[in-house]
Structure formats: C-alpha cells, structure tokens
Amino acid sequence: NGMAKNITPRAQDFSQWYLDVIRVAGLADYAPVRGCMVVRPTGYSIWEVIQKHFDEGFKETGHVNAYFPLLIPHSFLEKEAQHVEGFAPECAVVTHAGGEELEEPLVVRPTSETVIGHMYSKWVQSWRDLPLLINQWCSVMRWEKRPRLFLRTSEFLWQEGHTAHATRDEAMEETLTMLEVYRRIMVEELALPVVAGEKSEGERFPGADNTFTCEAMMSDKKALQAGTSHFLGQNFAKAFEIAFQDQDGQVQFAWTTSWGVSTRLIGALIMTHADDDGLVLPPHVAPVKVALLPISTDEERLASDLEPKARELVTALEARLGRRSVALDTQYHMRPGDRFFSHLQKGVPLRLELGEREWQEGRVRAVRRDTGEKIDLPWDRLAEEVPAILEQIQQNLYQRALEFRLAHTHDVSSFDQFRSTLEEKGGFLRGYFAGTREDEKAIKEATGATVRCFPLEDQSTGTCFYTGKPGARRALFAKAY
Amino acid sequence: NGMAKNITPRAQDFSQWYLDVIRVAGLADYAPVRGCMVVRPTGYSIWEVIQKHFDEGFKETGHVNAYFPLLIPHSFLEKEAQHVEGFAPECAVVTHAGGEELEEPLVVRPTSETVIGHMYSKWVQSWRDLPLLINQWCSVMRWEKRPRLFLRTSEFLWQEGHTAHATRDEAMEETLTMLEVYRRIMVEELALPVVAGEKSEGERFPGADNTFTCEAMMSDKKALQAGTSHFLGQNFAKAFEIAFQDQDGQVQFAWTTSWGVSTRLIGALIMTHADDDGLVLPPHVAPVKVALLPISTDEERLASDLEPKARELVTALEARLGRRSVALDTQYHMRPGDRFFSHLQKGVPLRLELGEREWQEGRVRAVRRDTGEKIDLPWDRLAEEVPAILEQIQQNLYQRALEFRLAHTHDVSSFDQFRSTLEEKGGFLRGYFAGTREDEKAIKEATGATVRCFPLEDQSTGTCFYTGKPGARRALFAKAY
Numbered sequence: 004n005g006m007a008k009n010i011t012p013r014a015q016d017f018s019q020w021y022l023d024v025i026r027v028a029g030l031a032d033y034a035p036v037r038g039c040m041v042v043r044p045t046g047y048s049i050w051e052v053i054q055k056h057f058d059e060g061f062k063e064t065g066h067v068n069a070y071f072p073l074l075i076p077h078s079f080l081e082k083e084a085q086h087v088e089g090f091a092p093e094c095a096v097v098t099h100a101g102g103e104e105l106e107e108p109l110v111v112r113p114t115s116e117t118v119i120g121h122m123y124s125k126w127v128q129s130w131r132d133l134p135l136l137i138n139q140w141c142s143v144m145r146w147e148k149r150p151r152l153f154l155r156t157s158e159f160l161w162q163e164g165h166t167a168h169a170t171r172d173e174a175m176e177e178t179l180t181m182l183e184v185y186r187r188i189m190v191e192e193l194a195l196p197v198v199a200g201e202k203s204e205g206e207r208f209p210g211a212d213n214t215f216t217c218e219a220m221m222s223d224k225k226a227l228q229a230g231t232s233h234f235l236g237q238n239f240a241k242a243f244e245i246a247f248q249d250q251d252g253q254v255q256f257a258w259t260t261s262w263g264v265s266t267r268l269i270g271a272l273i274m275t276h277a278d279d280d281g282l283v284l285p286p287h288v289a290p291v292k293v294a295l296l297p298i299s300t301d302e303e304r305l306a307s308d309l310e311p312k313a314r315e316l317v318t319a320l321e322a323r324l325g326r327r328s329v330a331l332d333t334q335y336h337m338r339p340g341d342r343f344f345s346h347l348q349k350g351v352p353l354r355l356e357l358g359e360r361e362w363q364e365g366r367v368r369a370v371r372r373d374t375g376e377k378i379d380l381p382w383d384r385l386a387e388e389v390p391a392i393l394e395q396i397q398q399n400l401y402q403r404a405l406e407f408r409l410a411h412t413h414d415v416s417s418f419d420q421f422r423s424t425l426e427e428k429g430g431f432l433r434g435y436f437a438g439t440r441e442d443e444k445a446i447k448e449a450t451g452a453t454v455r456c457f458p459l460e461d462q463s464t465g466t467c468f469y470t471g472k473p474g475a476r477r478a479l480f481a482k483a484y
Numbered sequence: 485n486g487m488a489k490n491i492t493p494r495a496q497d498f499s500q501w502y503l504d505v506i507r508v509a510g511l512a513d514y515a516p517v518r519g520c521m522v523v524r525p526t527g528y529s530i531w532e533v534i535q536k537h538f539d540e541g542f543k544e545t546g547h548v549n550a551y552f553p554l555l556i557p558h559s560f561l562e563k564e565a566q567h568v569e570g571f572a573p574e575c576a577v578v579t580h581a582g583g584e585e586l587e588e589p590l591v592v593r594p595t596s597e598t599v600i601g602h603m604y605s606k607w608v609q610s611w612r613d614l615p616l617l618i619n620q621w622c623s624v625m626r627w628e629k630r631p632r633l634f635l636r637t638s639e640f641l642w643q644e645g646h647t648a649h650a651t652r653d654e655a656m657e658e659t660l661t662m663l664e665v666y667r668r669i670m671v672e673e674l675a676l677p678v679v680a681g682e683k684s685e686g687e688r689f690p691g692a693d694n695t696f697t698c699e700a701m702m703s704d705k706k707a708l709q710a711g712t713s714h715f716l717g718q719n720f721a722k723a724f725e726i727a728f729q730d731q732d733g734q735v736q737f738a739w740t741t742s743w744g745v746s747t748r749l750i751g752a753l754i755m756t757h758a759d760d761d762g763l764v765l766p767p768h769v770a771p772v773k774v775a776l777l778p779i780s781t782d783e784e785r786l787a788s789d790l791e792p793k794a795r796e797l798v799t800a801l802e803a804r805l806g807r808r809s810v811a812l813d814t815q816y817h818m819r820p821g822d823r824f825f826s827h828l829q830k831g832v833p834l835r836l837e838l839g840e841r842e843w844q845e846g847r848v849r850a851v852r853r854d855t856g857e858k859i860d861l862p863w864d865r866l867a868e869e870v871p872a873i874l875e876q877i878q879q880n881l882y883q884r885a886l887e888f889r890l891a892h893t894h895d896v897s898s899f900d901q902f903r904s905t906l907e908e909k910g911g912f913l914r915g916y917f918a919g920t921r922e923d924e925k926a927i928k929e930a931t932g933a934t935v936r937c938f939p940l941e942d943q944s945t946g947t948c949f950y951t952g953k954p955g956a957r958r959a960l961f962a963k964a965y
C-alpha cells in the first residue's frame with residue numbers, strides 16, 4: 004500500500020520508525036525553540052484521555068488539584084542541596100521582566116517541590132491541617148540537548164502530586180498508594196504491563212529518601228520509566244520549614260511525598276503497541292474508538308442510503324461508547340485503501356466498513372486494528388458486539404505486551420552472564436544485587452545498563468551476582484530511555 | 485457570629501471585602517514571586533467546573549485541543565507591529581538555559597498568536613487543510629506592577645482558541661460563534677448577565693481588525709471584561725505566511741481568529757454573587773453543591789444513627805447531582821454555627837442540617853445560601869427536591885444580577901449628563917457614540933470611563949452624545965477592572 008511506505012519498518016530503524024509513527028499520526032511536532040514540542044490535536048486528545056484516568060484515580064484516593072506558579076526564585080532551589088545539584092544545570096532562567104532586569108533570577112519550574120514546600124509552610128500550622136493531598140497538571144521545563152518527541156523534550160506536560168503528612172508511616176503509605184494507582188491505570192487502561200519497584204540509590208530523585216517506579220519494556224526491549232513516586236522524608240519539610248503542632252502541642256516537621264507521570268506515557272504507548280502500519284491504541288485510551296466508513300462509488304447511493312444509515316449507527320454506538328468516540332469517515336474523495344490507512348495510522352482500534360454488499364445484507368464489516376481480523380456484524384447487534392470486541396482488543400494488547408516482556412526477561416547469576424546476555428539477547432536482566440552506588444556506576448559504564456528497580460512483587464533474596472554478597476534483593480537491569 | 489467578622493463589609497471597603505472573600509474561602513494566595521498567584525484547591529475546583537463547561541462548548545462547535553510551547557522567540561513578536569507594541573513591555577524573558585546564555589532571548593508566552601501562526605504555516609498547504617479549529621488550556625505571563633488576585637496577575641490560567649479559515653466570512657462567523665458560546669455559558673452556567681458587543685477601536689486586541697467582548701457589571705457597578713473574541717483578518721496570516729492553495733489553484737492567505745477566557749471569571753463570580761458572609765456560587769459552577777451536616781452533642785447517636793443516615797442520603801443525592809458534589813461535614817469538634825459558616829464562606833449553594841429533631845421527624849432542614857430561606861425536606865423527597873431547589877438558586881442568582889445591571893444602566897445624551905451621571909450614580913452609561921480613538925482617550929482622561937462595547941443586541945442609531953454626529957451606534961461606557 005502506498006501510504007504505508009511513509010513509515011520506516013521498525014526492524015530496519017527503530018528510532019526512525021518511532022518518529023515516522025508520530026508524524027503520520029499527527030501526534031506531535033518540534034517547536035521553533037530547539038528541544039520544545041508541539042502536542043498536535045491527535046496527540047493531545049490521547050493525553051486528555053490519559054489525564055481523565057489518572058485524575059479520577061487521584062480524586063478517588065482523596066486528592067485535589069491546584070495550581071502553583073510557573074516561576075520559582077533561584078534561591079528556592081538552593082535550599083535543598085541535592086535538589087539544586089540535580090536540577091539547576093537544566094533550568095531555563097528568566098532574568099528580565101516588565102522591561103526591567105530582575106533583582107533575583109527566576110527559574111521556569113523544572114518540578115515544584117520547592118515552591119509548593121514554601122506555600123505548605125504557610126498553610127500548615129496544626130495537625131488538623133494535615134494531610135495535604137494536592138496535585139497539579141502543568142508543564143515543566145528541563146533543558147534538553149538531545150530532544151526526542153514525548154521522551155525527552157525541554158518542555159513537557161505532566162502532573163505532579165505533592166503531599167504532606169504528620170507521620171513517616173503515613174507518608175510512606177501515600178508513596179506506595181500512588182505507585183499502585185499508577186501501576187493499576189497503566190495496566191488496566193494503557194495496557195502497559197509495567198513492573199512496580201523500588202529504585203536503587205543511584206537512580207533516586209534529587210532530594211528523595213526513596214524513589215519507587217513503574218518500569219515498562221518497549222518493543223526494542225529497552226526499558227522506559229513510566230512514572231515515579233518519591234518518599235521525600237523530612238528533607239523538603241526542613242528546607243522550607245513545613246512544621247506543625249501535633250496533638251500533644253509539640254512542634255514537628257511534616258513528612259512529604261511527590262509523584263508524577265508525563266506525556267512520556269504517549270511515547271510508551273507508541274513503543275509498546277504500534278507496528279509498521281503506525282499507531283495502535285488500546286481502546287481505553289483511544290479518543291476515537293471506532294471509525295465508520297460508508298463506501299461506494301455511487302454518490303447518490305452514499306447520500307440517500309449509506310451515509311444516513313451510518314449516522315444512525317454512529318448515534319447508537321456513541322450511546323454505548325461515549326460522545327465523540329465514533330468517527331464517521333466521509334473522505335469520499337480518497338480511495339478506500341487510503342481511507343483505511345488514515346485510521347490504521349492513527350491507531351483507531353476498530354474500523355467498520357459499510358459498502359454496497361454490507362448494505363444489501365444489513366451488516367457492517369469490522370476490522371480489528373490489533374490483529375487485522377475481519378468480523379461481520381449485523382446492524383442490530385452492533386451496539387452490543389462492538390464494546391465486547393473493543394474489550395478483547397484491550398486484553399489482547401496487554402497480553403501481547405506482557406508476553407513480550409516475559410519472553411525478554413532473563414535471569415543472570417554472574418556479571419559475565421550479565422554481559423553476554425545483555426549483548427546477545429538484550430531485554431530485562433533479573434538478578435540478585437547488593438552493589439553500592441559505585442558498583443551501579445561501574446556496571447553502567449561497562450554495559451550501558453542500569454538498575455531499573457527492585458520489583459515489589461518479588462521479595463526473594465539470594466547471592467549478589469556482582470559482589471557475591473548474600474541476602475541481596477532481586478533487581479531488574481536494562482538499557483533504558 | 486464570630487467567623488463572619490473576618491470579612492470586611494462590602495459597603496465599607498469593596499477592595500478589602502474582595503480579598504477577604506478570597507482568603508476565607510481559600511481560593512487563592514499570592515506566590516513568592518511578586519505578582520504571581522497560587523490557585524488553591526477550592527479555587528481550582530471552581531476553575532475545573534468552568535473549564536468543563538467551556539471545553540464542552542468548544543468541542544460541540546467542532547474544536548479540538550492541543551498544546552503549543554511556553555517559550556517563544558522574541559523575534560516572533562516583532563513580526564506583527566501592533567502585537568509587539570502591545571505585549572513586549574509586559575513580557576518575562578528567558579536569557580539563559582541549560583547553563584548557557586541563549587543566542588536569542590525567549591519570551592514566556594503572553595498569548596500564542598505568533599507561535600501558533602508559525603506552526604499553522606507549516607500545517608496548512610491546501611484548502612483541504614482548512615479550517616483549523618484549535619484551542620489550548622494553559623497559563624500565560626504578562627508582568628503586572630499592581631497585581632490583584634484573579635483580576636490582574638503576572639501569570640494566569642486561561643484558554644486561547646486559534647482558528648484559520650479560507651474566507652473572510654467564515655472567519656467572521658467563527659469570531660461571532662465563539663462570542664455566542666462565551667455569552668451562553670456565562671449566562672446559563674456562571675449566572676453572569678453579560679452584554680455581548682463589539683469593542684471600539686481604542687480597546688481592540690493588539691493585532692486584531694476587530695474585537696468582540698462579553699461585559700459584566702460587578703456589584704460595585706464597575707465593568708469587567710469577561711471574555712473576548714478577535715477577528716484577526718489576515719494580519720497574522722501575512723506575518724507568519726499562513727497561505728494555502730484554493731480550489732482554483734490560487735495561493736491565498738488564510739483568515740484567522742483568536743478568543744479567550746481566563747481565571748478572571750472567578751473574580752467575576754465573586755464580585756457578582758458574593759456577599760458579606762463570603763462566596764456565593766451558582767450551583768452550575770459549584771464543585772460542592774450541597775453540604776450535609778449531622779448535628780448532635782451525643783457522639784454515640786452521631787455514630788450509630790445520624791452519620792450512617794447522612795451517608796445514605798449523600799449516596800442518593802450524588803446519584804442525581806454527580807460524584808463528589810455532596811460534602812458530608814464531620815467537623816464535630818466545631819460548634820454548629822462555625823460549621824455552618826465554613827460552608828457559607830465557601831459559597832456552597834445548599835446546606836442540609838440533620839439534627840436530633842430532624843432525625844425524629846425523618847427529614848432534614850435545607851438552608852439556601854442565596855436567600856437564607858429554610859425548607860423542611862422529608863428524606864424520601866430529597867433526591868427529587870434538591871435538584872429543583874438548586875435550579876431555583878441558579879435562576880435567582882442570575883435574575884438578581886440582571887436586575888442589578890439594569891437598575892444601574894443609565895441613558896445619557898450629552899457629555900455633561902455623562903459626567904454627572906457617572907459621578908452621582910456610576911454604573912453603565914448608555915448613549916449613541918461615534919467618537920474617534922482620540923475622543924475615547926479624552927473621555928477616559930476626563931472621567932475614567934471607557935467604551936465597554938457596542939452591544940450587538942441593540943442596532944439602533946442616533947445622535948452622538950459627544951460629537952453630535954448623526955447615525956451613531958449605541959455604546960456602553962463604564963469604569964472598568
């Protein structure tokens with residue numbers, strides 16, 4: 004097919020394939036400022052569905068949204084030593100405003116722990132003011148020398164949750180609760196079979212006592228960090244004086260957490276589910292779940308029969324699937340094959356064709372995006388069958404990705420085996436590990452692989468493949484985005 | 485009541501009353517960077533409902549959302565002469581990023597006509613690519629020397645719609661369609677009786693051929709511009725080369741529009757509906773529509789009878805009113821009067837009290853926020869009656885504000901009358917006007933009042949009260965925020 008040729012085959016050049024999928028689906032574009040991104044309407048509509056799922060997950064667990072300012076005094080970053088070390092080099096700095104030079108330079112937020120810590124110190128006085136459970140949806144800026152759409156751009160869209168608690172235990176519970184909200188939504192809605200786990204010391208958020216992560220395997224077998232939840236201890240509470248009087252009248256510092264997911268998830272969806280024909284979207288995150296195409300060379304027939312029937316079916320389907328979830332394709336100036344392709348490339352889960360023959364027989368022909376399977380569906384069964392087929396597609400995409408991850412996860416028990424497995428097979432390497440931060444660094448320099456996490460579901464211990472120490476926890480290593 | 489004292493009476497000091505209402509409702513706070521604002525959870529939850537109404541209005545009329553970058557090359561502003569003159573003095577400028585000085589300074593977007601124009605020029609080639617109907621929700625930055633929460637802050641949240649069309653007529657139709665979407669939502673959902681009209685030359689958006697506006701009257705009789713829709717002609721299309729091949733193969737410039745509403749609408753809600761007890765929210769934009777308070781000094785009774793019953797009623801009400809729209813008040817450590825006040829101050833439209841006596845009689849006592857009226861409601865009629873009462877509150881608030889506007893709108897037929905009416909009565913002055921831009925300026929300097937708009941609904945003409953010219957259009961003048 005002519006239109007497929009505008010996508011480089013994945014096996015030939017994965018990076019180019021990724022960019023081609025984004026381009027032909029119209030998901031994003033580079034902005035005039037180097038490293039920045041425009042999220043185009045098709046890409047943004049996916050982000051809106053992703054937002055809806057996560058926002059509901061946050062609100063169900065008692066969180067509320069707010070908005071904190073874009074600009075942060077540079078001095079705020081400096082109040083937490085590791086934080087400034089991690090973020091200052093990546094900051095964009097405002098030095099002039101309103102026609103004057105500023106007394107103190109302001110950074111465009113790279114993340115908001117500092118300014119939110121400052122506000123929390125004003126809002127929290129007593130134990131009755133806790134917990135504070137606040138999230139914000141916004142963009143952040145981290146200057147990128149080697150940008151890559153959705154994965155690494157100087158500006159990206161995300162949410163950042165920031166909570167403050169009276170006790171260590173409660174803050175740790177919150178950290179893990181939000182990790183689980185992330186894991187569940189990634190699995191159930193984005194069909195990403197992520198592994199939830201704890202980060203190693205070398206991979207922690209700057210300023211955190213502990214970082215937890217959801218790690219996904221992309222279809223080139225590399226890992227992608229899909230979301231993180233940080234236990235910040237009292238580091239930011241002390242730096243910004245978030246203190247409260249407890250029930251006994253004693254003044255204590257609060258315990259804080261932060262957690263975030265970003266438009267990077269769209270990159271994860273592409274690199275997990277897409278194929279050589281373009282995007283493939285799990286129905287739960289597809290803004291358009293079904294495309295319905297009246298097809299005929301007879302214009303009168305289209306106008307008098309096929310299109311009116313199609314509109315009727317759209318209405319019936321949308322009553323089940325939600326408003327604007329079914330696209331009626333009236334691109335009659337295009338050849339049927341090109342019309343099919345425009346939906347394939349955008350990842351629409353199900354295509355329904357209503358041609359002359361289908362019209363005669365009172366049915367449509369359904370074509371699944373994930374498998375290409377064709378199914379004949381009578382009109383009167385459509386509203387019932389289509390949701391069921393969409394659910395099958397959702398499950399199939401998840402299952403396929405899970406099997407891929409399992410097939411490309413390899414156990415290692417020595418560093419020699421680690422190196423050879425990584426070189427020959429790639430994927431996730433699973434082994435007991437008790438190395439130091441320096442050991443992590445040495446492994447990364449020698450192989451390019453990093454500790455992705457210590458999976459929470461695997462509490463077994465054994466001999467460290469790198470140091471030989473006993474009682475080591477199970478870790479996953481991989482090359483990562 | 486003790487808690488009411490923390491609000492300055494409106495009649496005593498309107499400005500301080502406004503800030504007090506914001507503070508006690510917890511709507512917003514000043515940020516550490518001068519002129520910037522934190523939108524606190526209660527304020528942000530109102531913004532979320534406002535967003536939902538407008539976003540639906542945009543999508544119903546065929547628009548889609550996208551995201552364009554925060555940072556814009558300074559040179560982009562300069563491409564449209566009036567635009568740079570209007571916005572450059574208010575810009576925040578990024579001069580350093582990633583540890584280096586930038587070759588070209590970047591401005592934090594004050595509005596996005598320029599960068600969107602740049603992208604549109606890449607996306608539009610043929611008439612088939614038009615119209616482009618895109619909106620974005622984001623924050624913008626316009627440096628403010630005299631900030632005022634929600635009304636004038638250096639950073640604020642808004643939406644900006646940007647569309648491109650093949651013909652002048654279509655672009656003008658779009659401009660007016662969006663004005664009408666704004667007007668309808670302000671009237672029906674925010675209960676703001678706005679006047680839709682055309683701006684005078686002196687009040688146009690920098691770079692627009694024509695600006696339309698929705699003007700509201702605040703309870704101090706000053707005007708507030710609640711939303712604007714701009715017909716940009718071909719100004720930005722020419723500056724950014726948004727050109728297309730038409731159906732005859734001729735290359736033409738597109739015609740563009742832009743339109744926006746912002747968190748300023750929260751300021752409009754406060755200054756239209758709030759009173760000396762605090763915020764008053766129209767039910768259609770109230771995130772919490774009902775507060776339900778079990779009241780007893782007997783803790784056991786609360787635990788065994790009142791609270792379980794209250795939870796049951798919350799569930800029944802939320803099935804009608806939507807999730808999280810009913811707040812169960814369990815602030816038992818507070819006195820009933822203080823509990824009532826906490827909801828009054830936040831503007832919750834309806835309070836339901838479930839005390840000992842109500843329990844005995846199988847009912848609740850409902851108290852309307854707008855009138856203070858008390859209504860006894862049996863439990864089994866609650867799910868039916870409450871939505872109806874909320875609708876009455878919505879209508880009452882609109883009607884009250886409309887009557888206020890009409891009562892404070894005065895006809896003037898000479899400049900002497902204009903001056904004396906403005907001084908003695910204030911409010912909106914309605915008169916035929918055909919003055920020049922210089923006349924507008926002179927009137928403003930002499931009186932502080934500006935042309936708010938030429939109302940669309942009033943197409944009558946008459947003799948200009950200022951110049952004496954015949955055939956002048958009817959205009960509304962007022963002092964404005």
Ligand SMILES: [Zn+2]
Nearest residue numbers: 056191192287
């Ligand atoms: Zn779902």
Ligand SMILES: [Zn+2]
Nearest residue numbers: 537672673768
């Ligand atoms: Zn409504």
